[in-house]
Amino acid sequence: MFGPQSPLIDVSTWGHTIDASVLASIEHAVEAMEVPLIVVLGHDDCSAMRAALHAWESAELPSGAMRATVEHALLSVVHRGTTAATVESITTAHIAQTGLLLMQRSPVVARLVDAEKLGIVCATYDDAERRFRLHATVGIIGEDTRGLVECV
DSSP, rough: OOOOOOOOOOOOTTTTTOOOHHHHHIIIIIISSOEEEEEEEEEEOHHHHHHHHHHHHHOOOOOTTTHHHHHHHHHHHHHTTTOOHHHHHHHHHHHHHHHHHHHHHHHHHHHHHHTTTTTEEEEETTTEEEEEEEEEEEEEEOOOOOOOEEEE
């Protein structure tokens, strides 16, 4: 487990939107603080993923700032080759795609994963069942417990 000196960095976003400030926070954690694990964590009944499901079913994207997040979630479904039948299926696709996107958007993250100094876990949490579901991993996920970046 994590000890009293283990860093835990929580980067919360609506619908796992990876903008410049989120990416900078993650890069700082993994490079400057040498945090060895990123967890991209979704949850059941996410309002952003509900908005994406509604957009998929109605063929109508929302207006305003939430449009970009919904577009990214739906693109995740397309990239992963899955269905957009439920909030859970969209969430699962988007969580896994977000983990891969971190590698694509950040040379720092990609370099550390390639050097086997960083791993990415993509999972969801189900409140009703009180359990985590693993959907994807990127890189080596080892026994190192020095810290954690949680991107929720």
